[in-house]
Amino acid sequence: MSNEAVLREYMNTRTQVTYDDIDLVAKYILEKVKCRPKLGIICGSGLGKLADSVENKEIIPYSEIPGFPVSTVPGHEGKLVFGTLGGKNVILMQGRSHCYEGYPAQKTTLPVRVMHLMGVKTLFVTNAAGGINRNYNIGDIMIIKDHVNLAGFAGVNPLVGPNDTRFGPRFPPMSRAYDLNIRQLALRLAKGMGFGDFIREGVYSMMVGPNFETVTECRLLQIVGVDATGMSTVPEVLVAKHCGMTVFGMSLITNMVIMEYDVENTANHEEVLETGERRSKDLQKLVTAIVQELELN
Numbered sequence: 001m002s003n004e005a006v007l008r009e010y011m012n013t014r015t016q017v018t019y020d021d022i023d024l025v026a027k028y029i030l031e032k033v034k035c036r037p038k039l040g041i042i043c044g045s046g047l048g049k050l051a052d053s054v055e056n057k058e059i060i061p062y063s064e065i066p067g068f069p070v071s072t073v074p075g076h077e078g079k080l081v082f083g084t085l086g087g088k089n090v091i092l093m094q095g096r097s098h099c100y101e102g103y104p105a106q107k108t109t110l111p112v113r114v115m116h117l118m119g120v121k122t123l124f125v126t127n128a129a130g131g132i133n134r135n136y137n138i139g140d141i142m143i144i145k146d147h148v149n150l151a152g153f154a155g156v157n158p159l160v161g162p163n164d165t166r167f168g169p170r171f172p173p174m175s176r177a178y179d180l181n182i183r184q185l186a187l188r189l190a191k192g193m194g195f196g197d198f199i200r201e202g203v204y205s206m207m208v209g210p211n212f213e214t215v216t217e218c219r220l221l222q223i224v225g226v227d228a229t230g231m232s233t234v235p236e237v238l239v240a241k242h243c244g245m246t247v248f249g250m251s252l253i254t255n256m257v258i259m260e261y262d263v264e265n266t267a268n269h270e271e272v273l274e275t276g277e278r279r280s281k282d283l284q285k286l287v288t289a290i291v292q293e294l295e296l297n
């Protein structure tokens with residue numbers, strides 16, 4: 001059996017993935033590519049076209065990487081794209097996996113720890129989300145200033161389990177999860193690009209899904225100060241902050257959640273993908289400009 005097949009078989013048998021397992025996966029990937037990224041980008045539903053802006057691409061499908069969670073949802077291509085964006089070396093995940101696909105939170109976030117061990121210090125997360133804030137419109141881009149881990153209230157948290165301090169502390173703080181400097185930079189650049197009418201800053205919440213929210217759930221989220229809701233991102237951010245990464249996030253408001261009882265229209269994934277397609281060029285432009293101006297350590 002080849003080394004690759006041995007690693008694949010070994011990773012498939014792991015129920016508790018350790019630091020050393022993740023290190024093996026990181027080394028496996030680094031052997032396949034020339035690029036040494038400092039910045040990671042995770043593309044949300046329908047936002048994988050961000051990869052179009054990456055130059056000198058080297059691509060590995062998730063299915064070829066031992067232990068990597070493979071996305072099963074339309075709008076998530078399942079490719080790891082290395083290259084340069086805005087003059088910086090990046091690794092971009094064209095699609096993510098979600099807990100509702102049946103993966104434990106530890107598995108959906110494995111790529112973040114792999115990036116960490118590959119030397120990535122800054123993580124950009126993007127997602128498609130439903131607008132809870134009634135002042136928002138479909139197509140708005142929301143810079144994430146904080147999150148509510150509603151899934152965590154029900155025990156879904158990738159940091160549950162034995163803690164390896166080589167990744168981070170047992171009790172990581174989460175009060176400044178989303179980097180203020182990058183948020184301010186993003187807001188300034190967005191306004192400079194003429195995006196002032198549709199750039200927002202707000203709070204994201206995650207429920208596990210896969211169903212969209214009930215009317216009363218949306219009303220509950222509104223009461224606690226949530227601006228947009230989705231089914232991802234939070235586990236990735238928890239893991240990234242745990243291992244000391246700088247994090248920046250943006251939600252594309254792909255639909256407005258239903259807040260009135262007994263109305264005809266309902267949320268649907270097709271609308272989510274359509275809005276992603278419509279705003280994809282603007283998002284590409286904004287992400288590229290932010291990356292260009294960022295000083296990465």
Ligand SMILES: O=P(O)(O)O[C@H]1O[C@H](CO)[C@@H](O)[C@H]1O
Nearest residue numbers: 044045127128231232269272
């Ligand atoms: O969060 P991302 O991956 O962008 O996807 C969002 O869009 C899908 C629902 O349309 C859900 O997976 C939700 O989480």
Ligand SMILES: Nc1nc2[nH]cnc2c(=O)[nH]1
Nearest residue numbers: 128129130229230231272
């Ligand atoms: N939970 C949730 N996820 C989404 N992703 C895109 N839109 C939505 C939404 O309305 N609710």
